[in-house]
Amino acid sequence: MDPKQQPQTDHHTLARDHERLQSQYAEIASLAGGLAHEIRNPLSTIALNLDLLLEDLAAGDSPRERRMLQKVATVRKQCVNLERLLNDFLQFARVGTLEQEPADLNVLVKEFIDFYQPQAKEQGIEISPHLAANLPLVNIDFRLFLQVLTNLSRNAQQAMPRGGVLELQTYTRDDRVMLDIIDTGEGMTVETQAKMFDTFFSTKQDGSGLGLPTVQKIVEVHGGTIHCDSEPGRGTRFSIQLPIATNSKR
């Protein structure tokens, strides 16, 4: 091979390739987001008309109408699934624009518990908070981190169909602030753990498989990491590590 034709691998070429990939990625992400939006409107028209059709059919009592009612109800249910998928997808695609402020993770956890407590109680789940005193502040988008807790707790709840304990811990380790979400649920096999952060990976019948990828993306755009320990039959622990806010004076 003519040495002049050898691919350049200097820093400039790498930086250019990286830039090109990034702009291609951004374009695809924005197209996908736009597509999801475009699907949402006609879908809600479809759902609305199915609701009207369901009302009409419910008024009739011939066997034919009852059969039609069942079929329309099935289609209506699929609309709900599609709507949820689109919302989850848009939520995933939106992560990136941050409104960061120094915040106390203990306040976040308490706010989350206030909102989640009634639902947890109904599902037989005991929430057990262990919050460290004098926790340094972290620079976070508070609203996005409520989403993180919501997604992780929803998974925990789904893993404990007969109830259990959901532990929420905050503490510091090696100059990082930690937030752990621990459940006493069914746990995960090694195979599931290997794929759990893949977009659209789900072991659930009606799961979008976007819950954990969204959580991971939120944590990573904050300069944090997320780690999982899980054992089938025993439960699961997700540990989130965040850098201490540089202006963390309290």
Ligand SMILES: Nc1ncnc2c1ncn2[C@@H]1O[C@H](COP(=O)(O)OP(=O)(O)OP(=O)(O)O)[C@@H](O)[C@H]1O
């Ligand atoms: N706490 C947990 N206990 C047991 N399995 C879990 C837990 N959290 C996640 N998983 C596994 O990881 C998979 C991926 O989780 P993820 O939240 O991304 O998607 P999902 O819950 O299936 O669907 P979605 O969150 O979009 O409704 C789940 O289907 C489940 O198999």
Ligand SMILES: [Mg+2]
């Ligand atoms: Mg989930």
